[in-house]
Amino acid sequence: MRVLIVEDEPTLARQLRATLEGAGYAVDSAHDGEEGQYLGENEAYDAVILDLGLPEVDGLTVLDRWRRAGHRMPVLVLTARDSWSDKVAGLDAGADDYLTKPFRSEELIARLRALIRRASGNASSELTAGEVRLDTRSGRVTLAGEPVKLTAQEYKLLSYLMHHKGKVVSRTELIEHIYDQDFDRDSNTIEVFITRIRKKLGAELIQTIRGLGYSLEGR
Template identity: 45%
Template sequence: MRILIVEDEEKMARYLKKGLEESSYVVDIALNGTDGLHLATHEVYDLLILDIMLPEHDGKTILKEVRSAGIITPVIFLTAKDSIADRVEGLNIGADDYIVKPFSFHELLARVRVCLRRGSHKTSSELTVGDLTLDPLTRKVFRGKKKIEMSPIEFSLLEYLMQHAGQVVTRTMISEHVWDSNFESFSNVVDVHIAKLRSKIDKHFDINLIHTQRGAGYVIEEPD
C-alpha cells in the first residue's frame, strides 16, 4: 500500500513516514501544497494524508482538485482546527476522516487501516493470473491449492504485477509504486526481488507466470 503525506512540519512528516514504513507501508512526503497537489494528481496512491494549513495550496484545495480529477483515493485530514464546523466542512468536501492534532500515532494507524479497508472494498477484489490468486483484503496468496508466504515487499510487488497482468511494467514503474519516489531505479533491487518472487511463484510449478521483457521490464501472464 502506498501513502502520500502532505505536511509542512518536516519533523511531523518524517515521524509519520517512519512509523507507517515500520508498518509495511510505502510512504512519500510533500512539505508544501504545490508538491502535494502534483504528487496527488500525477502518482497513484492508496491513501492521502493531508494537513489542512499548508503553504501555497491548502489541504482543502488539494482535496477539491483531487476529487475534480475523478480520483477517489481515500483522504485523511490532519489539522489543529477542531471545531465541529471545520470537521463537517472537511467531510462534506470529500475527506474520509478527520484527525485533530495532537493525536496518538496508534489512533492514526488504526484510522489508516480503516480507510484502506474501505478503499479496498470499493476498488479491489481477488486478483487471478492462471492458477495464481491474490486477495488484497486477507493478504493471502495461493498457487493452485498451495499457500505462498510473502514478505510485505514481495506482496506489494506481486500485487502491482497482477494489477497490470498482461502489461509490461518497467523497473521505474515498479520501484516508484513498491518503494517510493526517491528510489534509485538504476539499482538492481527490483531484479533481486523479482528473483525472490519467482522462486516462490514459479520455481516449483510447471508453468512460469513471471516473464522478463528484455530491455523493457517484467510482465505476469499465463503463456499462450
C-alpha cells in the same frame, strides 16, 4: 504501498514518515499545499495523509483540486481542526477519512490500511491467493499455514499484487507504488524480487503476462 504525507510541521512530518516506513510503506513528503498538490497530480500514490492548515495552498483547496481533476487516491485528512463543520467540509471536498490531532500512530496506520484495502476492493485485513495468506495488520505471510519470511521489498511487492489480485500489473506500476520518489526507476530489481517470491511461495503464484507485466491469480 506508496503514501504521500502533506504536513508543514517538521517534527510531526518526520514522525509520520518514520511511523509509515516502519509499517512497510514507501513514503514521500510535501511541506506545503503547492508542493503536495503537484506530487498528488504527477505521482502514483495508494493513499495520501493531508493536513488542512497548510501554507501556500490550504488542504481543502488541494483536495478539491485533486478531485476535480479526477484523482481518486484515498485521502486521510489529518488536522487540529475538530469542529463538526470542519469535518463536514473535509468530507465534502473528497476526503475518505478524518483524524484529528493529537492521535495515536496505531489508529493512523489502521485507518490507512482500511482505506487502501477498500480502494482496491478488499474488505478483509487478510488477503489470500491460493494457499498464500497475507495479514495486513501483522505483516505476516504464510504458505499452507506455515510462516514465510520475506524481505521488506519482497513484502511490499507481494502486498501490492495481492491487493490487486486478478489484474495485470505492469513493471512500471510496481516501481511507482513500492518505491518512494527518490528511487532509481531504471533498476531491474523488480524481476529479482519476483524470482525470490516465486522460490519462497511457489512458481505458479505470480504469472508473467508477456509484454504487459505480472498477474497474481491465486490458483
